[in-house]
Amino acid sequence: MFKKIIWATDGSEAADHALPYVKALAAPKGSKVIVCHSVLALLGPRAGGVPIAADEDDIKTKIQGQVDALGSEGIDASLRIVGGDTVHGAAHDIVRVADEEGADLIVAATRGHTALGGLLLGSVTQRLLYVANCPVLVVPVRAHAEAAAADTSSERALA
């Protein structure tokens, strides 16, 4: 039912928890998956434009690897690395991509043990809920194990 699914990732392990859901949703219907990573850069005259994450290159390599892995599983996946909207934050970058691509779902993971921490801390996922124009699937970290089980079974069903 989804033509285009956006997977929002910051390259963290927490973000990876949403990946099995992306696969499970995309695989049966041949949906297009757009892996969206927003690079936050420092603001200011001297350090302006420098990514905040020191291991940004490693993160990009990891995400590119995940995109390739999706591709080798037969999922039409592409990578979009965006950035620059540091004033508004990553959520706005992701929503902009979703709007441009006409995506019908954004999948994102919550960080931490419950959604609570993320909600209180104003995480990117939390902000996504406020600014997104399409449905947002929020995958709590604890749901991961179950999804992995569901994922392998759907793969088995397809095989």
Add this chain to the structure above:
Amino acid sequence: MSSTTNNTIVVGYDGSPEARAALAYAAERVAGSGKLFIVVAAAPVPDLLGTPYYQQHLDASQSRSRELLEEAASQVPAGVDYATELIDGPAADAIVRVADVRDAREIVIGSRGLGRVRAVLGSVSHDVLHLTHRPVVVIPPTREE
């Protein structure tokens, strides 16, 4: 017990346009798959047992929720398997409780103006995210262009 055996999707319904969108979304997700989705309507109960006309409040609240469920049922496309649940208490609790009992793999809720009334407590979608460890799909408010 895992989501491999259970593909139930739970939807919160309060009659709002966002709830209708959530319902349509859930129906589409389960259509043709033989899976089940469950529509939950909550009947808010008066805060204190000593509230005057407690029973009347309760009856009114429940009959309103029953109407909501009938309304919801009328919107489900033919051939889609669904069930309804009427639960007393706050909406977020009701939705999460049903999801737990049914071991739902996903919860779908409409978000009513989450963005604009951010400071106001008691947003149901907010509460559901706090209370559950299940994946939640939040349907954005219908925007008037």
